[in-house]
Amino acid sequence: xxxxxxxxxxxxxxxxxxxxxxxxxxxxxxxxxxxxxxxxxxxxxxxxxxxxxxxxxxxxxxxxxxxxxxxxxxxxxxxxxxxxxxxxxxxxxxxxxxxxxxxxxxxxxxxxxxxxxxxxxxxxxxxxxxxxxxxxxxxxxxxxxxxxxxxxxxxxxxxx
Amino acid sequence: xxxxxxxxxxxxxxxxxxxxxxxxxxxxxxxxxxxxxxxxxxxxxxxxxxxxxxxxxxxxxxxxxxxxxxxxxxxxxxxxxxxxxxxxxxxxxxxxxxxxxxxxxxxxxxxxxxxxxxxxxxxxxxxxxxxxxxxxxxxxxxxxxxxxxxxxxxxxxxxxxxxxxxxxxxxxxxxxxxxxxxxxxxxxxxxxxxxxxxxxxxxxxxxxxxxxxxxxxxxxxxxxxxxxxxxxxxxxxxxxxxxxxxxxxxxxxxxxxxxxxxxxxxxxxxxxxxxxxxxxxxxxxxxxxxxxxxxxxxxxxxxxxxxxxxxxxxxxxxxxxxxxxxxxxxxxxxxxxxxxxxxxxxxxxxxxxxxxxxxxxxxxxxxxxxxxxxxxxxxxxxxxxxxxxxxxxxxxxxxxxxxxxxxxxxxxxxxxxxxxxxxx
Numbered sequence: 001x002x003x004x005x006x007x008x009x010x011x012x013x014x015x016x017x018x019x020x021x022x023x024x025x026x027x028x029x030x031x032x033x034x035x036x037x038x039x040x041x042x043x044x045x046x047x048x049x050x051x052x053x054x055x056x057x058x059x060x061x062x063x064x065x066x067x068x069x070x071x072x073x074x075x076x077x078x079x080x081x082x083x084x085x086x087x088x089x090x091x092x093x094x095x096x097x098x099x100x101x102x103x104x105x106x107x108x109x110x111x112x113x114x115x116x117x118x119x120x121x122x123x124x125x126x127x128x129x130x131x132x133x134x135x136x137x138x139x140x141x142x143x144x145x146x147x148x149x150x151x152x153x154x155x156x157x158x159x160x
Numbered sequence: 161x162x163x164x165x166x167x168x169x170x171x172x173x174x175x176x177x178x179x180x181x182x183x184x185x186x187x188x189x190x191x192x193x194x195x196x197x198x199x200x201x202x203x204x205x206x207x208x209x210x211x212x213x214x215x216x217x218x219x220x221x222x223x224x225x226x227x228x229x230x231x232x233x234x235x236x237x238x239x240x241x242x243x244x245x246x247x248x249x250x251x252x253x254x255x256x257x258x259x260x261x262x263x264x265x266x267x268x269x270x271x272x273x274x275x276x277x278x279x280x281x282x283x284x285x286x287x288x289x290x291x292x293x294x295x296x297x298x299x300x301x302x303x304x305x306x307x308x309x310x311x312x313x314x315x316x317x318x319x320x321x322x323x324x325x326x327x328x329x330x331x332x333x334x335x336x337x338x339x340x341x342x343x344x345x346x347x348x349x350x351x352x353x354x355x356x357x358x359x360x361x362x363x364x365x366x367x368x369x370x371x372x373x374x375x376x377x378x379x380x381x382x383x384x385x386x387x388x389x390x391x392x393x394x395x396x397x398x399x400x401x402x403x404x405x406x407x408x409x410x411x412x413x414x415x416x417x418x419x420x421x422x423x424x425x426x427x428x429x430x431x432x433x434x435x436x437x438x439x440x441x442x443x444x445x446x447x448x449x450x451x452x453x454x455x456x457x458x459x460x461x462x463x464x465x466x467x468x469x470x471x472x473x474x475x476x477x478x479x480x481x482x483x484x485x486x487x488x489x490x491x492x493x494x495x496x497x498x499x500x501x502x503x504x505x506x507x508x509x510x511x512x513x514x515x516x517x518x519x520x521x522x523x524x525x526x527x528x529x530x531x532x533x534x535x536x537x538x539x540x541x542x543x544x545x546x547x548x549x550x551x552x553x554x555x556x557x558x559x560x561x562x563x564x565x566x567x568x569x570x571x572x573x574x575x576x577x578x579x580x581x582x583x584x
Binding site for chain 1: 173174175176177178179180181182183185186189198199200202203204206207210211212213215216219220223394398401402404405408423424427428430431432433434435436438439488489490493532533
């Protein structure tokens with residue numbers, strides 16, 4: 001269930017961030033060209049691109065967890081096999097969920113404070129920026145729940 | 161006490177195989193909770209790390225590297241290097257070194273350099289009778305200059321976490337990077353001569369001319385990128401966007417190799433690779449903040465002073481610390497954690513922050529070919545289908561050479577600082 005849900009969710013998110021990054025690159029490039037040749041720049045646009053950037057990488061971080069791209073030191077864990085390895089992985093995911101829960105709690109606090117802070121040029125509430133942190137953490141938790149479910153299924157298969 | 165708990169929690173979590181970035185965050189969160197410091201201080205630091213314009217350069221340099229792997233740009237570069245130097249004994253091994261050095265001036269990561277050159281070159285070398293293990297070893301070693309020769313993602317990370325000029329850092333990477341690249345090429349030639357690898361061919365000016373003409377758009381790219389940064393026409397940040405757009409236009413319209421499906425894959429891979437670097441930066445920001453509050457830089461300075469109060473001793477300490485760290489975690493991670501700790505001590509010894517950055521990068525580049533976590537060893541091994549042990553064995557002569565170069569770079573700072581000092 002969770003696997004299929006995440007599959008659909010991340011497929012959607014992947015398309016969104018791919019398009020966002022494409023546009024982001026184009027906007028930053030054209031702004032550079034305009035600034036260089038016409039000596040004209042609009043600082044508000046910088047804020048929009050930065051906003052897009054922090055959201056892209058925050059979602060990207062959860063995506064990286066799903067693709068197991070975040071580097072860890074695994075040569076000790078690789079010594080374990082079978083059920084023991086699965087138990088270790090379950091423990092790691094539980095720890096990670098705990099950490100992300102802390103990030104969400106603190107991140108929501110920060111976002112609430114950001115409702116009354118405003119960005120320099122566009123005067124948009126900073127909460128729009130800050131919210132990417134708890135959002136990314138929440139997505140990561142979904143990934144860990146999926147991995148725990150997958151590992152529990154594996155645990156049933158491995159009989160030793 | 162705080163520092164002990166912090167390091168202990170970090171040590172335990174990463175031994176359990178928790179990703180390093182998360183381990184840094186968990187250790188920070190635990191120590192802050194014990195000291196009753198509100199946790200939003202940590203997330204605030206996580207936010208400020210990514211909410212700057214400079215970090216975007218990391219994303220764009222990743223993007224240009226990924227794009228170049230798709231079309232024919234890498235292939236043209238390799239053909240050119242082969243036409244230039246491939247005729248001597250061990251020519252292909254030397255050409256691999258030249259191509260990797262050139263690719264380093266286009267991409268900001270050692271892993272990307274190793275992967276893209278290796279994918280084409282290892283098979284080529286095998287076809288001409290080089291042993292598999294040796295080919296993989298050459299590629300692993302040649303790839304490491306990716307983070308030393310600018311542009312370099314790791315140098316951008318150093319610039320962001322320490323607040324030093326990325327432009328000057330890039331220029332400080334030029335001399336050490338070229339020295340490493342050239343010395344490794346000479347070593348490849350020497351080893352091939354001794355072991356009778358490869359064949360001597362006739363040099364053909366016509367071939368070189370054709371390869372140059374064919375690859376001209378790729379060959380001028382580093383000149384454009386580094387030229388605009390050196391000349392100050394654009395910031396490294398702007399140059400990163402120019403590089404990405406240039407690679408995109410060339411691959412899309414000249415090679416016609418970027419349908420949206422492939423482009424989407426390229427974009428996502430760059431986002432994921434960037435997120436990996438940034439997540440470490442984010443959590444390391446809290447981690448090194450706690451270490452600094454616990455006066456660890458101060459203690460490190462005292463330790464260095466007690467061992468003999470001189471720059472020389474401190475620099476040995478830095479080298480040892482970085483080589484060990486480089487064995488365990490990747491360049492950007494090590495820089496995010498250690499740069500804020502080492503910088504204040506280095507400054508007290510009168511060491512230029514730019515020089516410290518260059519020195520850190522050279523050490524950590526060597527970390528890409530030191531076991532157990534030498535990323536390039538694994539990449540070259542998996543492309544060449546040889547065991548990591550085999551790659552390690554073949555990389556050894558290069559590793560020894562690099563350590564000798566490291567001593568030179570460490571104790572002759574004017575060699576590294578010559579180019580950045582020329583800049584206004």
